[in-house]
Amino acid sequence: MKIDFDKVLLTPMGVEFSDKATVATAAYAALSATLPEDAQMPMDAKLKLYRLTQAIANGGVVDLTAEDIVTIKTRASKSLPMIGFGALADALESKAQVVDIDQPKAAAS
Secondary structure, three states, X not given: OEEEOXXXXXXXXXXXXXXXXXXXXXXXXXXXXXXXXXXXXOHHHHHHHHHHHXXXXXXXXXXOOHHHHHHHHHHHHHHOOHHHHHHHHHHHOOOOOEEOOOOOOOOOO
């Protein structure tokens, strides 16, 4: 599944997060967070996690496997605040309200 990691995540209220979080920044935070179970993770699994982190680190459109998406969502659920996790999970499931950071915001009514 192709995911645009440059998309800006939105809160449940439909506004950008104050830090302008993108799919890439949220996924990177989740993948690079140190979790308690990481101490027991086999070397090959750590390397696979590192390679996934490398793939998404610079943003852009990245083709992910279903396993990659599950890995990101699982780690995000353990390391990100609920609102950030939900926005990221929705984006990875193609259900999120995400905006193109290159498009101007619509004027408020």
